[in-house]
Amino acid sequence: MQRIPGAIAPSRPLFETLFNLPARGCRRFISSQTPSARRPAAPQCRASAQQYQPLVQKRFKYKTVEEAKSRYRSGPFSWKAGLLFVATGAGLLYYFEYEKERMQRKRVADANKGVGRPKVGGPFSLTNQDGKTVTHDDLKGKFSLIYFGFTHCPDICPEELDKMARFFDLVEAEKPNALTPVFVTCDPARDGPKELKEYLSEFHPKFVGLTGTYDQIKAMCKAYRVYFSTPTSVKPGQDYIVDHSIYFYLMDPEGDFVEALGRQHSPEQAAKIILDHMKDWKGKWRID
Amino acid sequence: MGLFDFLGGETDKRAEEVRSGAVAPLRTERQKCYVARDAYFACLDANNIVDALKDEKAAGKACGAQSKDFERDCATQWVTYFKKWRVQDLKKKQMLKELEAKGAARMDVSTEFKPR
Numbered sequence: 384m385q386r387i388p389g390a391i392a393p394s395r396p397l398f399e400t401l402f403n404l405p406a407r408g409c410r411r412f413i414s415s416q417t418p419s420a421r422r423p424a425a426p427q428c429r430a431s432a433q434q435y436q437p438l439v440q441k442r443f444k445y446k447t448v449e450e451a452k453s454r455y456r457s458g459p460f461s462w463k464a465g466l467l468f469v470a471t472g473a474g475l476l477y478y479f480e481y482e483k484e485r486m487q488r489k490r491v492a493d494a495n496k497g498v499g500r501p502k503v504g505g506p507f508s509l510t511n512q513d514g515k516t517v518t519h520d521d522l523k524g525k526f527s528l529i530y531f532g533f534t535h536c537p538d539i540c541p542e543e544l545d546k547m548a549r550f551f552d553l554v555e556a557e558k559p560n561a562l563t564p565v566f567v568t569c570d571p572a573r574d575g576p577k578e579l580k581e582y583l584s585e586f587h588p589k590f591v592g593l594t595g596t597y598d599q600i601k602a603m604c605k606a607y608r609v610y611f612s613t614p615t616s617v618k619p620g621q622d623y624i625v626d627h628s629i630y631f632y633l634m635d636p637e638g639d640f641v642e643a644l645g646r647q648h649s650p651e652q653a654a655k656i657i658l659d660h661m662k663d664w665k666g667k668w669r670i671d
Numbered sequence: 672m673g674l675f676d677f678l679g680g681e682t683d684k685r686a687e688e689v690r691s692g693a694v695a696p697l698r699t700e701r702q703k704c705y706v707a708r709d710a711y712f713a714c715l716d717a718n719n720i721v722d723a724l725k726d727e728k729a730a731g732k733a734c735g736a737q738s739k740d741f742e743r744d745c746a747t748q749w750v751t752y753f754k755k756w757r758v759q760d761l762k763k764k765q766m767l768k769e770l771e772a773k774g775a776a777r778m779d780v781s782t783e784f785k786p787r
Contacts, residue, residue: 538756622693623748
């Protein structure tokens with residue numbers, strides 16, 4: 384049977400011939416008018432019909448002609464094959480998308496990681512809202528989110544700090560104790576530890592407020608590539624507004640800059656970005 | 672002002688400090704300022720005044736009461752800042768509208784005061 388030349392698309396007479404095989408026996412092979420008669424060597428008639436039966440059932444496992452016909456009509460496609468095809472496709476698509484996103488994040492993180500010296504960030508020594516000294520070493524072992532602002536800020540800073548509190552909570556809920564939120568003042572003349580404490584307590588109890596001398600703050604802003612300008616010729620006691628950049632700087636546990644988050648990110652988007660970078664982090668974590 | 676009368680000079684002193692910029696306003700004080708600001712800007716909108724600093728006379732005439740509240744509830748520096756901000760924001764909105772009319776693609780950037 385396996386030697387039939389037209390087996391790929393067997394015609395109806397062929398089917399009829401094939402399925403009547405056990406009953407008709409050897410005679411059929413000789414008298415057959417179907418294309419199967421054209422095969423080069425007819426099987427020996429000495430071989431009994433029983434000997435061929437298993438082969439027949441292996442190749443065409445239909446019990447009736449109707450079954451064979453219906454199979455012939457639908458071809459090699461079935462709902463099982465279709466499902467397998469769709470599932471495999473969906474799986475591959477998901478995997479490629481996931482890998483693509485991961486590579487994208489890795490590229491962002493790698494691009495922002497300087498060779499040797501980091502491009503953004505660096506060593507600092509400032510005072511927190513409790514009057515204690517905080518250095519870059521205190522931030523190591525965890526991600527940190529650094530925001531620059533000032534307490535007399537009219538609209539953007541409070542708004543952004545509220546947002547920071549919201550996405551900090553979202554990150555905390557998923558990955559507790561992995562992120563340090565830091566607020567650095569650009570207005571050290573007016574924002575001492577006491578002022579920062581009062582101001583930040585209204586946003587989040589875990590916010591770390593940093594201040595210092597004018598030179599310390601200037602060095603810090605320079606390290607983080609933060610632009611700020613205090614108006615010149617301000618008399619003591621006179622009110623003023625500080626102009627400054629408004630980005631959140633996400634730093635990894637080694638103190639390297641990862642990504643800048645801005646006004647365009649909603650708290651949910653920002654939290655997702657941070658959590659994704661945390662998942663990608665392969666280095667050490669500090670547990671305390 | 673009943674409640675504040677009874678706290679007496681303490682609140683007045685604090686309000687004065689906020690106005691002069693001696694202390695940074697806290698959340699409630701900021702909120703109060705924003706409310707006064709929005710009321711003032713709504714009045715300017717109704718009277719078609721864009722720049723309250725330039726059209727000082729017209730603004731004073733049309734929105735005197737709101738202006739008084741605005742100056743009472745906000746730091747003096749903030750008043751100036753918000754007035755300038757308003758001009759910039761209106762310009763920006765105008766420009767966006769023009770660009771959109773020309774068929775420019777829109778990006779989702781909020782210029783509102785409310786956090787998203």
